[in-house]
Amino acid sequence: MIFLSMRDLLVDCVFAFNYEQFGTPQKKMIRKKISNDSQTVVRTPVDGGRAPEGCSNRHDTNEEEAAVRSGFVSTNSFFFISCGAIKDQMPPRKRPQDGKKVDPPMKKAKGKHVVALILARGGSKGIPLKNIKKLAGVPLIGWVLRAAHDSGLFDSVWVSTDHDEIAEVAKSFKAKVHRRSLEVSKDSSTSLEAIQEFVKDHPDVDVVCNIQATSPCLHPDHLSEALKLITKDGYDSVFSVVRRHQFRWKEVNEGGSEVTVPLNLDPKKRPRRQDWDGELVENGSFYFSTTSLIKKGILQGGKMTYYEMKPQYSVDIDIDIDWPVAEQRVLRYGYFGKVPPEVVRLMFCKLSGCLTDGRITISSSEEEMVSFHIRDMEGLRMLKSEKVEVVLLNCSQDPIGQSLVEKLGVRTGCQVLSVGKEPLEDLQPFLKKKKLEWKDVAYMGNDGADADCLNQSGLSAVPGDAPADAVKAAKYSCHHAAGNGAVREFSEYILLKKQEAKSKREQVHVDCLDSGYATPSSGSQNDIPLAVEGK
Incomplete structure (x- = not known):
């Protein structure tokens, strides 16, 4: 794709779009703009890219001048449009003033139940x-x-x-x-x-x-x-x-003499x-x-x-x-709640019942042992590589011995905190010190005592074998059981939501054509990349 500089085009802003990604109303508007402008010149690429219907498929010796005059230039089936070329055809849109949004969220209907x-x-x-x-x-x-x-x-x-x-x-x-x-x-x-x-x-x-x-x-x-x-x-x-x-075609009985006929098209003029x-x-x-x-x-x-x-x-x-x-x-x-998942900066994960399966084995020499899955360790590493801090929680209700806790902390490279019967109260000072809120947190628990934390966290999950009261409070329920891949599954889920949110932020909604200026994307399938260069 060729990006033309603003100094050459002398227009306020230019953006590139793929004509084939637009919906029918936008395509109609583009074709109307081109057909009504006798000065419009669209450059057809030699590799067979199509210009919109109604547009002259000829080359212009001075393409930059043509772009300024008409607002349309095509390269490899992508079209460059000056925002003014579209905006002139559209009614003005009310822009935000004094920091207020144009369309505030709708409240409950007054006078109607x-x-x-x-x-x-x-x-x-x-x-x-x-x-x-x-x-x-x-x-x-x-x-x-x-x-x-x-x-x-x-x-x-x-x-x-x-x-x-x-x-x-x-x-x-x-x-x-x-x-x-x-x-x-x-x-x-x-x-x-x-x-x-x-x-x-x-x-x-x-x-x-x-x-x-x-x-x-x-x-x-x-x-x-x-x-x-x-x-x-x-x-x-x-x-x-x-x-x-x-x-659509008319259904006919098998073996009958009736033949099918089209219901919503003319086969001779198949569009x-x-x-x-x-x-x-x-x-x-x-x-x-x-x-x-x-x-x-x-x-x-x-x-x-x-x-x-x-x-x-x-x-x-x-x-x-x-x-x-x-x-x-x-x-x-899907809709995952009011809190965007990309804000997650910290993950709390319980040791017993999440990272481990909750069992403590005692050897003949009276040493305590726990087991964990290598997949779960890799999940924690993935989170930390994406700048998500991981803190492991050792609950007083089902404590793991201090020596084991220290070994797990070293093995995972994570900080370990001790919490009591009310994890929410115990973790509040920690979040305050980090200057974080619960919406910035992902929480993985496994019991009813975790319900408040699961409810308040931006993202929350429980292993597949968690009790019903914990499952009801969580936003996500893993397929894998505790100590057998559940932490890895939740880690991948967190990173998936972060990546999707990042992709949406990098797109611009097709409504820019309806309004004449670019607006933040909502992630619709008609969103298009925006290449902006200007004063």
Whole structure:
């Protein structure tokens, strides 16, 4: 890629982008800009790179002059655009003033009682009890409950269920439980019937957001933007959709005389993907509706509209084969809470029950011995190489002998602290001395006594064999057991989240085209690299 200097171009700023990465609306705007400007010159690379439709594929003898005049230059299918060339075509955007954000987080709707409702029946046929099955270390339903709570939009968050285990998991995520009746818990029962029963039992509710438990990549901002359509724009119902580029054909009976026909294309004029807007289909993530519609037996009706989600956030789990795919997707695009994982600067890890399996062996000479896995030692080394300080904790409830503690400290190269029954209180002075807060900390514990630390930490985990009260408090539950790779697994998880956050910071959101200036990236699939050079 060739980067042209600002001294040559004499424009305020220049950025490079890959035309093929844009969504359909942005491509239309680019083509319109080029077709309306008779002076536009786009240089087509000799290796076959395409210029946008409507643009002259000719070479200009003075490309830098052409770039200044039109704002567009192409090299190897990447196009350089002066921000002014796009900004002239777009309405002005309100910029931050006096340090205030343009779009502050939405608060609860005034005058309306808005609730989130997640339906979680215990009789799932595809995957038994899939709503509480662990996905990337978190119960499936926990992903959407976390997003709903952190959005700050709802007067209350509810789980409608007929199963005791699901109810307990819901409560551990601070959700209220609505015990649905047997009449709406059958295999033949519909979601609408369960929602109507909830509305009947809670007549004070004005708006219900039915969130699907099987949509683990839902984020608070998705819910916030959708609710605005009801509270500010006056819509009665809003539902989530995703854009798909799939050609559909009519299904015919095998062996019959009927032939198939296309449903959404003309085979004689088969469009290229980038020239077709695609179709909007429901992705099932959420449905907002007023209770007046629900009482009439309608979930989508009245003045209704949709909220379009990006494909990477549109995940729906229905069968076991979806699980590994969803797990990889949620590790990359899932919502992990208000605290960005990249701020983790310190990791607390308990010795007994995390780094070791909790057993102490006594030899014939009455020497105490513990064992650890070499993979876990490598995990600690990986963290320290990425400038994450590691502190090992020796608990008074299950203490390891002082001689062993000293040997482990030397072997791992980590500081070892002693803590009592309340690790949170014991560690607070240490954090204060380091000038750190709990949001800057990753914590690995293995018992109920660690619950407060697990809850308060920016990232937290427990081994795969930890008791239920510790699992409920942790943000991540390892597949590996204590002393057998759990520490390595959590270390890799921490580094993965740090790397993803770093990658997102290095990208710029496609909204720069909509506004005429660059904005910080939110990590969408349409984010593009930005090469900026200027005064």
